[in-house]
Amino acid sequence: MSECYGILRDGKLHWSDVKKLQAEMQRILETHTMELKDFNHSLIDWSKTSENVFLVKTEDWKKEIDELCDFYDCKRKKDSVVAINCVYAITPEWLKNHSEAEAMDYFKKCYEFHVKEFCKGNEELMLCFVIHKDETSWHAHACSCPILHHKTVNKRSKKVKEYYSLDAKSILGNRLEHSKRQDRFYNEVSKQFGLERGIPKPISRRKHYDQMDKNLKTLNEIERLSKSHTADALDRMEQTLKICRERALSIEEQTAMLKEIVELSHSIKAAEKVLEGEYSRLQKNYIYREWKILQERYPQIAKLVHQENIELRKSENDYLPRTSSNDGMVRNIKDNTNENVR
Numbered sequence: 001m002s003e004c005y006g007i008l009r010d011g012k013l014h015w016s017d018v019k020k021l022q023a024e025m026q027r028i029l030e031t032h033t034m035e036l037k038d039f040n041h042s043l044i045d046w047s048k049t050s051e052n053v054f055l056v057k058t059e060d061w062k063k064e065i066d067e068l069c070d071f072y073d074c075k076r077k078k079d080s081v082v083a084i085n086c087v088y089a090i091t092p093e094w095l096k097n098h099s100e101a102e103a104m105d106y107f108k109k110c111y112e113f114h115v116k117e118f119c120k121g122n123e124e125l126m127l128c129f130v131i132h133k134d135e136t137s138w139h140a141h142a143c144s145c146p147i148l149h150h151k152t153v154n155k156r157s158k159k160v161k162e163y164y165s166l167d168a169k170s171i172l173g174n175r176l177e178h179s180k181r182q183d184r185f186y187n188e189v190s191k192q193f194g195l196e197r198g199i200p201k202p203i204s205r206r207k208h209y210d211q212m213d214k215n216l217k218t219l220n221e222i223e224r225l226s227k228s229h230t231a232d233a234l235d236r237m238e239q240t241l242k243i244c245r246e247r248a249l250s251i252e253e254q255t256a257m258l259k260e261i262v263e264l265s266h267s268i269k270a271a272e273k274v275l276e277g278e279y280s281r282l283q284k285n286y287i288y289r290e291w292k293i294l295q296e297r298y299p300q301i302a303k304l305v306h307q308e309n310i311e312l313r314k315s316e317n318d319y320l321p322r323t324s325s326n327d328g329m330v331r332n333i334k335d336n337t338n339e340n341v342r
Helices: 015-026 029-035 046-051 061-071 092-096 100-118 168-172 175-188 206-246 251-297 299-318 324-341
Strands: 006-014 053-056 081-090 126-132 139-144 147-153 160-166
Touching (some): 006 015, 006 175, 015 061, 015 081, 015 126, 015 139, 053 100, 061 126, 081 092, 081 100, 081 168, 100 126, 100 139, 100 175, 206 251
Antiparallel strands (some): 006 081, 126 139, 147 160
C-alpha cells in the first residue's frame, strides 16, 4: 500500500482577491460567471455540489471583514492582507480505504487546527470553512481574517498597551515557522488518522536549483545552436555565390541558385526569430526565479535593488529628449536673449 499524506497549504488574500475566492469556494455561479471568470477551468461536478458541507459560511466576505476591522479597531491599507486561505486535503488512496465518517472527522480536526493556528482560538474570525465533495478528490477550504492581538510594555513607564491589527505576516511566519506548523499539523491531525508527513522543503529544495541549472544549460545550448546554424547557412551562401562567380552559368541556373540563397536567408531569419523568442522566454524565467530567491533570502537587499531601479528610471526620464513644444519655447528664449543683447 502506498503512503498517504495529510495536506495543508496556506496563502494570503488581498482585497481584490476576496470576491473571486468567495465565488469559487461557495459556488456562487452568477457572480463568478458575470463579474469574474467562468468555472470551466475547474473540475466541478455540479450534480454533486449540493453535497458540499459548510462548517462556517458568510454571505458577504468583504462586508464581514470591514465589520471585524471596525469592531477590533484595525486599520486597513490598500495593500493589506485581509484574509488567509488554507486548503486541507488527503491523498485519494486514503479516501478509497476509509469511510465517509472518518473523512468528515479528519476535516473537523482540520477546522479545529485552523482556528487554533490562524485565528488564535477566536472563531469569530472564520469567514468560511467548506468541504468540497464535487471535485476529483475531497478537500476543504478555510478562510479567516488575520486579526491579531498585540500586547506591548513600555520600558520606561511600564505601561501595558493592548491593540489589534491585521497581521498575516506574524501569523504565517517565515519558512522555518511554516515548517514547524506543518509538524504541528502532522502531530495534531494527520498522525491520528494514520497519515504521513511530507518531506520538509529544506530537504526537497534541491530540485528547484536543479531546474534552474537545467534552464541555464538550455539557454546556453540555444545560443550555441543559433550561432552554429547561422554560421553554417552563411557558409553555404558564400559557397553558392562563389560558384556563381567562378562558373559561366546560364540564366536559369543562376536564378535557381539565387532562389536557394533567398530561401536560406528566410530560413536564417525564421530560425533566429524562434530561437530569440525562446531564449528571451527562458532568460526572463531564470531572472524571475533568481529575483524570487533574493526576495526570500535577503529581503533588505532586494528592497535596495528595487529602490535603485526606481531611481534609475527617474534619472533616465530626466534626460529624455524634449518635445517639439519645448523646443519652440527654447528657441523663443534664445531669440529674446539675442534681441536684448543687440
